Structure formats: structure tokens, C-alpha cells
Amino acid sequence: MVKAFGVVGHPIGHSRSPEIHGQFALQCKLDIDYLKFDVEPEKFDSFVSEFFANGGVGLNITVPFKEHAFRLSTPASEKVKLSKAVNTLYLNEIGELVGDNTDGPGLVKDLLNNDILLEQKRLLILGAGGAARGILPSIIEKSPASITIANRTIEKAEQLQQEFSHLQSIDVVGFEDVDGVDTEPYDVIINATSLGIQGETPNISPKAVKSSTCCYDLMYSSDDTAFVKWALDNKAQKAIDGLGMLVEQAAVSFEIWLGAIPDTRAIVDRIRRGE
Structure with missing residues (x-):
């Protein structure tokens, strides 16, 4: 049957x-x-x-x-x-x-497939909606050194910060406050926003990227997504979409x-x- x-x-x-x-x-x-x-x-x-x-x-x-x-x-x-x-x-x-x-396990597996490790890495997640919430438990399980969530409205990021506080301390900022000069550039940046549907990217400083930064877009396309293009333009080591x-x-x-x-x-x- x-x-x-x-x-x-x-x-x-x-x-x-x-x-x-x-x-x-x-x-x-x-x-x-x-x-x-x-x-x-x-x-x-x-x-x-x-x-x-x-x-x-x-x-x-x-x-x-x-x-x-x-x-x-x-x-x-x-x-x-x-x-x-x-x-x-x-x-x-x-x-x-x-x-x-299965979204979180799927993401972690594909990061590994692309030789991107999360253990003891400085991680930036862009977006605080359902996509970010869905992947956070699996990301935290991999013991990153730090997690920062950036969102257009900081209140949504603060809600995630509070709900996951018993598992890991999470920093929250608005998109405009993401700046790798005041802190350090990030090792891994994950775009969990839906801005790519309109061909847009979160308005964050390119200084968040260094030559060894790996950028990952949860969205996928037959062409480079807007975030993948942004990452490549800013000399990220890797820029991968969500296929x-x-x-x-x-x-x-x-x-x-x-x-x-x-x-x-x-x-x-x-x-x-x-x-």
C-alpha cells in the first residue's frame, strides 16, 4: 500500500x-x-x-x-x-x-555540510520572528560563545532573550546598532528575516563582517539572494543560501x-x- x-x-x-x-x-x-x-x-x-x-x-x-x-x-x-x-x-x-x-536540525546539518561550526563562535541572528525562534534551540545546543539577536523592533528580540534566558545569555540590539567596531565582528551571521522576498537586506553595518565571517541566509533562490549578495560584497569568507x-x-x-x-x-x- x-x-x-x-x-x-x-x-x-x-x-x-x-x-x-x-x-x-x-x-x-x-x-x-x-x-x-x-x-x-x-x-x-x-x-x-x-x-x-x-x-x-x-x-x-x-x-x-x-x-x-x-x-x-x-x-x-x-x-x-x-x-x-x-x-x-x-x-x-x-x-x-x-x-x-526539523528547521533547527536542518540548519545545523547544512552549516556542518559547509564546514561552518557554531561551537565557541560569536553569532549574530538577524530577525526575531518565527524563523529565528524555530532555529534557536538547535543553535544554543551547539554552545556558541555568544548570541546576539538584531531586529527592527527591539521588543521582539527582547521577548526571545527572556524566553531562552535559562539556556543561554542573549544580547539584543536594533539593526542600526549592529556594528563590529564597538564590539567585534561576528564569526557567523544568520539572516532569519523575510526581507529577501522584497530583494532587501537588514540595514546593518558591514563592519559586522570580517574576512573569516560566514554568512547564511535561511531563504533560498536560483540566483544569489539579496543577503548573499550583501555578504559577498562585504568580503565574507562564505555566503550561503538556505537551499x-x-x-x-x-x-x-x-x-x-x-x-x-x-x-x-x-x-x-x-x-x-x-x-
């Missing part, structure tokens, strides 16, 4: 998840059906309920439903409780709807559902080549 999976969002046309999971299944010689579902917000609860009632095995969740899915499910771990967002749903052995968040994270977080979901570990690098290379 073919196992049913899918990704739920609104809109959902842009998603590459069916392509990625289809490639995973081919690699692992598994027979699955993975579809895109564009669901109206008011119908999300009933859709999820019906999907699993009809024998569905797993769902990926994307914008705007990650927080909603968190409220609907039982968190798989303390990290999920902290992130307050879920991108992976499944039923456990007693039929309980469980929510997991690898997209594939790696999908692989974590795939393993949760099916117990199989796909070759992610082959998929990333294939997408980069435009295949």
Missing part, C-alpha cells in the same frame, strides 16, 4: 517538498505519495484531522500554519516547546498527533516518518544544477 504524505500551506504553489521527498523515496526504494495541499486557514484543523483519519502517515507544515500546528499537536521534545512552531506532524503508536520542528537547510530539514522529517536516511547532498546538487 502506498503511504500518503504531504505539505500544507497557503499559498503552496512554490513548495519544492514533493520533488525533494520524491527523490528521497527513489533513493531509499520506498513507495510514497507526497502531495501539496493549499488549505484555507479556517479549514486547517479539519484538513489535518481528515488526512490522518484517512490513513495519512505524515504532513509537513509551512507558512502560515506552523504556530497553529504547534497548538494542535503534542510537542515531540522540549526544543519544540521552546520553538512554539511545528513543521512536521505524525501519529504516534497510541494515535496521538505529534508535532516536531541546503530546506533539503536537510526535509530529510529529518523523512527519517522521523520512515526511519530511512537519504543522501541529501545529491538532491542539493541536483536542484542547484536546475534539474
Whole structure:
């Protein structure tokens, strides 16, 4: 029997998840059906309920439903409780709807794939929304020397600072106050804002970058994202978009559902080549 999976969002046309999971299944010689579902917000609860009632095995969740899915499910771990967002749903052995968040593990794996280590590094995270919250538990787990969160409205950054204070001390600043001269340039800068959708970048000082700085954009594009261009223009050592994270977080979901570990690098290379 073919196992049913899918990704739920609104809109959902842009998603590459069916392509990625289809490639995973081919690699692992598994027979699955993975579809895109564009669901109206008011119908999300009933859709999820019906999907699993009809024998569905797993769902990926994307914008705007990650927080909603968190409220609907039982968190798989303390990290999920902290992130307050879920991108992976499944039923456990007693039929309980469980929510997991694979964004943080996916990011950390792709950073490692690109030889970017977080241990004892000075880290700057741009943005304090759901994307930043989702990756923070996994980042803190890697024991960076320091974390600074910069955001347009400092109040949102302060909220994250407070919620994660029992795990790590976090500094917060506005974008205009990010300056590597008053402190030190950062080892790793992660763009967790959505400004790239408009082709923009956070308005931070290029002095935050030094020759050994690695910059990572959670967004991805067939061309360089605005943040990747900014990083390259300011002589960062590495500037990488989020395609690898997209594939790696999908692989974590795939393993949760099916117990199989796909070759992610082959998929990333294939997408980069435009295949």
C-alpha cells in the first residue's frame, strides 16, 4: 500500500517538498505519495484531522500554519516547546498527533555540510520572528560563545532573550546598532528575516563582517539572494543560501516518518544544477 504524505500551506504553489521527498523515496526504494495541499486557514484543523483519519502517515507544515500546528499537536521534545512552531506532524503508536520542528536540525546539518561550526563562535541572528525562534534551540545546543539577536523592533528580540534566558545569555540590539567596531565582528551571521522576498537586506553595518565571517541566509533562490549578495560584497569568507537547510530539514522529517536516511547532498546538487 502506498503511504500518503504531504505539505500544507497557503499559498503552496512554490513548495519544492514533493520533488525533494520524491527523490528521497527513489533513493531509499520506498513507495510514497507526497502531495501539496493549499488549505484555507479556517479549514486547517479539519484538513489535518481528515488526512490522518484517512490513513495519512505524515504532513509537513509551512507558512502560515506552523504556530497553529504547534497548538494542535503534542510537542515531540522540549526544543519544540521552546520553538512554539511545528513543521512536521505524525501519529504516534497510541494515535496521538505529534508535532516536531526539523528547521533547527536542518540548519545545523547544512552549516556542518559547509564546514561552518557554531561551537565557541560569536553569532549574530538577524530577525526575531518565527524563523529565528524555530532555529534557536538547535543553535544554543551547539554552545556558541555568544548570541546576539538584531531586529527592527527591539521588543521582539527582547521577548526571545527572556524566553531562552535559562539556556543561554542573549544580547539584543536594533539593526542600526549592529556594528563590529564597538564590539567585534561576528564569526557567523544568520539572516532569519523575510526581507529577501522584497530583494532587501537588514540595514546593518558591514563592519559586522570580517574576512573569516560566514554568512547564511535561511531563504533560498536560483540566483544569489539579496543577503548573499550583501555578504559577498562585504568580503565574507562564505555566503550561503538556505537551499541546503530546506533539503536537510526535509530529510529529518523523512527519517522521523520512515526511519530511512537519504543522501541529501545529491538532491542539493541536483536542484542547484536546475534539474
